[in-house]
Amino acid sequence: MNLLRKILFPFAILYGFITSIRNFLFDKGILKSTSFDIPVIAVGNLSVGGTGKTPQIEYLIRLLSDQYRIATLSRGYKRKSEGFVLADATSNAEILGDEPFQFYQKFPNIQVAVDANRTNGIQQLLSQKNKPEVILLDDAYQHRKVKAGFYILLTSFDDLYADDYMLPTGNLRESRSGANRASIVVVTKCPKNLSEEKREQIRLKLKLSCSQQSFFTFIDYDDMVYGKEEKIAVNELKSESKLLIAGIAKPTPFFDYLKNETDECLTFPDHHHFSDADLDAIKNKANGRKIITTEKDYVRLKDSKLVSQLYYLPIKSTFINHQQNFDATVLEYVKTNSAT
Incomplete structure (x- = not known):
């Protein structure tokens, strides 16, 4: 702390104290x-x-x-x-x-x-x-x-x-x-x-x-990443240099699952709305490499200028x-x- x-x-x-009083009032009707x-x-x-x-x-x-x-x-x-x-x-x-x-x-x-x-x-x-x-x-x-x-x-x-x-x-x-x-x-x-x-x-x-x-x-992570038109096995992808991006509360496990020593990681705030400047920065950072993101981030990025090199990794509980x-x-x- x-x-x-x-x-x-x-x-x-x-x-x-305030939240306890609120809960007490709801509990008592x-x-x-x-x-x-x-x-x-x-x-x-x-x-x-x-x-x-x-x-x-x-x-x-x-x-x-x-x-x-x-x-x-x-x-x-x-x-x-x-x-x-x-x-x-x-x-x-x-x-x-x-x-x-x-x-x-x-x-x-x-x-x-x-x-x-x-x-x-x-x-x-x-x-x-x-x-x-x-x-x-x-x-x-x-x-x-x-x-x-x-x-x-x-x-x-x-x-x-x-x-x-x-x-x-x-x-x-x-x-x-x-x-x-x-x-x-x-x-x-x-x-x-x-x-x-x-x-x-x-x-x-x-x-x-x-x-x-x-x-x-x-x-539990999927064994494939998915793009607009193709999917790639994670085992194949792990050895490849790539850019990992995440706008979620706790991105470390996502990065750790995919990254190798040549990868770069970009972290954004949770629920981040990606601006044109963000997209340009990501594209420049990727420098032609594949961009892998979370499923939650993908739904905000799938129609962007990154789509041709963008993939997401699904998870499940x-x-x-x-x-x-x-x-x-x-x-x-x-x-x-x-x-x-």
């Missing part, structure tokens, strides 16, 4: 939460920064979309539109935000919507002629105005909420007690070989209740074990709360 964050500790206490008569699953975290929400939402889409009509609802962080927007053929990353547009591109059989007001967003989705049967709320753990039926809380292996502090001293949006709302806690970005002993230590540290289940996942238990728990919630 740096010195400035330590100095700001009194403000962290104040922020924690003094502030209103709206419930809906279809399954609503909220995925989020207690902290700011990347905990792997996008691959977790994609996992749920794959799990549920064969049996149910699915909609995702996000706020559309850094989008240039306002209000409720339902994705269609005219949509792009600027209208939807990068992650919702990624969902729309990858899963054409689902509805993808954005609205900062999640209550209005759900109401708008349910007013559609072909309304969804299940709604997945992306990054909505603190959005207490909607009372989801099922909460999935994510926390990164190397940045557990149990070890963190409130903003601005730490990265927590609300106190650790907010984890009590979770139906399931998923520890993300684990080492693939994480031992059962270490997993048990983490469970004890998280202090989960007997009704809460915990699971452990790791980021993979369970270390007990995947069937996770699937069964989610499916049982959806089945029990679906209209008959």
